[in-house]
Amino acid sequence: MLSKDKTIQAIRNAGIVGAGGGGFPTYVKLQSEVDTVVANGSECEPILSSDRTMMVKNAKALIDGMQVVINATGAKHGIIGIKGHYHDAVDALKKVLPKDGSIKLHLLENYYPAGDEFLLVYETTGKIIPEGGIPLNVGVVVSNVITFMQIADGVHGKPVTERAVTLAGEFNKPQVVTAPIGTTYNDLIKVAGGFAREDVILIDGGPMMGKIVDDWNAGIAKTTSGILALPKDNFIVRMKQKPLAQMVRQSKxxxxxxxxxxxxxxxxxxGHELYPHATMRTIDYNLTNPTKxxxxxxxxxxxxxxxxxxxxxxxxxxxxxxAAYRQELVKKGVRNPHNKKPVKVREGFEMRKLAIPTLMKKTGLTGYGEKLEYTQDVASKIVRIPLNKHAGAPALPIVMVGDKLRKCDVIAASPEDKLGTVYHASIAGTVSAITQDFIEITGSR
Ligand code: SF4
Ligand code: SF4
Structure with missing residues (x-):
């Protein structure tokens, strides 16, 4: 095992950021000392199968990555939070769990959002993260299961150049693939056999928290867990597209x-003091003296x-x-004043959990299936690697148009003194374009 410092440097050099969607640079989490390391294998969002697929395919790498983090953070043990009905992944992991009991499985119910860090930490450790806090406040580090697999590679010098992506919804051939970072949405639409109907929009991520993709020629990010094709008249799509001004008018x-x-x-x-119904009453207030x-x-x-x-x-x-209030408050320099430390969850916590089948029915997702099969490693001829889809400072290119690259060459990095990450060539080829947002590489074969 590497020393703590060398592990942190290796993880930074490998360009590892939270694969679950947050994109937070992982090396920062390893700088802490904690009691427990939690792997998030809950596949929080409905329809996605990327984490599940990779836990079946790469169970040993998940354990290896967790052991790296346990070692670096001085944790006493690790817990993998995984949905109880993921029988294939549970079986694969049981075969490779360390015999000394240092890493255990915690089976989760099939509810949303079981993968929210706050809920996952409560479910797996019984601890409640304080308002405005992070898992570290209760002695826990949490990362997505794929991130741990990337850590297992990263300490051996292998950077993040690809990721598992679920192609689900209105595709002719829904499936799970592994694709180079920067593979375009259009290329992945072709991999999925095109659309099963015409009037669709694309979502990057899961249906609940994913974002609508405007430019289908853009490339997928290190955080792209799935691409969903949903009908334009789907309830989720209509809600995502509803302008804020219209929402405010209706809410009043x-x-x-x-x-x-x-x-x-x-x-x-x-147990946090968050009451959305009460916030809806404040829509006419101005922000000069923001209420709780x-x-x-x-x-x-x-x-x-x-x-x-x-x-x-x-x-x-x-x-x-x-979201709008938060943006305004940050702009005005207001900081989070809430720091309550709940000691127990509210009465009815168990009763009010939102079962995934109920969620799917209510949002018109029933029928898109829950488990998709892994099919292939996609070989992309062209990639557009986004430089700003992580938390922290955007990465700055260190290559020029015309440069010849081998796969894994470093192409961009955030400034050393800022929170950020490093990007690598995800295919071998020539740099064919550079913009503020991405580096395009055209493959040599
Ligand atoms: S207010 Fe709404 S979006 Fe925010 S945490 Fe509660 S349910 Fe989720
Ligand atoms: S209180 Fe909440 S759920 Fe009820 S109408 Fe208002 S916003 Fe909707």
Whole structure:
């Protein structure tokens, strides 16, 4: 095993960021000392199968990566949070768990958002992360299972150049593939056999928290866990596309203060003082003297339960209101004032968990299946590697148009003194374009 310092440097050099969607640079997490390392194998979002597939394919690499992190952080043990009904992945992991019991499985129920770090830490350790806090506050480090697999490679000098991507929804051939970072959405649409209908939009990520893709010629990021093709008239799509101004207008007249959004809010259930119904009453307030129901925007995880499930009858979105409030507060230099440390979850925590089948039915996702098969490693002829889809400072190119590259060559890096990451050539070829947002490489074969 490498020393702590060398491990951190290797993880930074390998360009590893949270593969679950957050894109937070992983080397920073390894700088801490903790009690427990938790691997997030919950595949939080419905329809996605990337984490599950990789746990079956690369179970040993997950354990190896966890052992690297346990060693670097001085943790006493590791826990893999995994859905109990992922029988294939559970069986694969059971075969490679260390005999000394230092890493265990924790089987999760099939609910959303079981992969939210706050909920996952509570489920696996019984500890509640304080308001505005992070897992480190309760002695825990959490990373996605694929991130741990990348760590296992990273300490041996292999950088992040590819990732598992679920192609689901209205494709002719839904499947899970591994693709070079920067493979274009258009190329992956072809891999999935094109669309099964014409009127679709693409979402990068899961249906609940993923973002609509405007440019299908752009390339996938290190955080792209899935690409979903959904009909334009799907409820989720309509809600994602609803402009904020329209939402605010409707909220003023249509919110009946039924409390349902607060009742189902997962962060509220953990004991945090987040009451979306009360925040909906503040829409007319200005921000000169923000009340607690406005600054509670800092406590919202943007999980979408309030918008897509609780308020499906009125089609209002506390989530969007919170996002807008947060943006304004940050712009005004207001910092999160909330720091309550709940000692127990709210009564009804178990009863109010949102079962995935219910969520799928309510959002029109039933029928897209839950488990997709792994089919292939995609070989891309051209990649457009995004330089700014991680937390921290964007990466700056260190190559020029016309440069010949081998796979894994470093092509861009965030400034050393800033939070950020490093990018590598995901295919061998020639740099054919550089913009502020991406580096394009055209393959040599
Ligand atoms: S669920 Fe909808 S209508 Fe009910 S309080 Fe929340 S935002 Fe208002
Ligand atoms: S998006 Fe809605 S349900 Fe989710 S944490 Fe925020 S307020 Fe709660």
């Amino acid at each position: 007249s249509a919110c009946c203060q039924c409390f349902r959004c607060s009742d189902l809010c997962p962060r509220n259930l953990l 129901h406005i600054t509670s925007a800092f406590l919202c995880s943007q999980c979408g339960v309030c918008e897509l499930v609780a308020c499906d009858f009125m089609m209002l979105s506390p989530r969007k209101i919170y």
